[in-house]
Amino acid sequence: MNFNSDRPMFDATCSKCGNETQVPFQPSGDRPVYCNDCFRQMKGERTGGAGAGFGGANRPMFDAVCATCGTPTQVPFQPSEGRPVYCREHYKRDRM
Ligand SMILES: [Zn+2]
Ligand SMILES: [Zn+2]
Incomplete structure (x- = not known):
């Protein structure tokens, strides 16, 4: 058990899936709170859903x-027509 007990955790409800979760800050109500799963999912969206194993490629790539x-x-x-x-x-x- 490696639980860091001197860091207070607050009960919250995930704004996306409705699961109960805990966050290290006081939920203010006007700010969405996400569970670990949804938070990770949202962070992952930036790198693109395709998930081709391009190591460290953070630029969007286009099929050509x-x-x-x-x-x-x-x-x-973005490949444009007439341009090889x-x-x-x-x-x-x-x-x-
Ligand atoms: Zn969630
Ligand atoms: Zn070639």
Whole structure:
């Protein structure tokens, strides 16, 4: 048991799912309070639901198809029509 008893916890009701939870601050009523699950879920939403295992990629990535080899790839910008997009390999080659 590693419960930190000198930190007061307040009973609260999650604004999202209605579950009872405890928060380390006094719920003020005009501010939504979330249980651990919903809080984590909301934080996770920022990184995108797809959850592709891109380590440390916090930029939104867009699906695209390489104009040279036709391989599906992802680019950090919105691909626009008439503008070729390349996979990592061909993008690098194109710049060199
Ligand atoms: Zn909840
Ligand atoms: Zn390619």
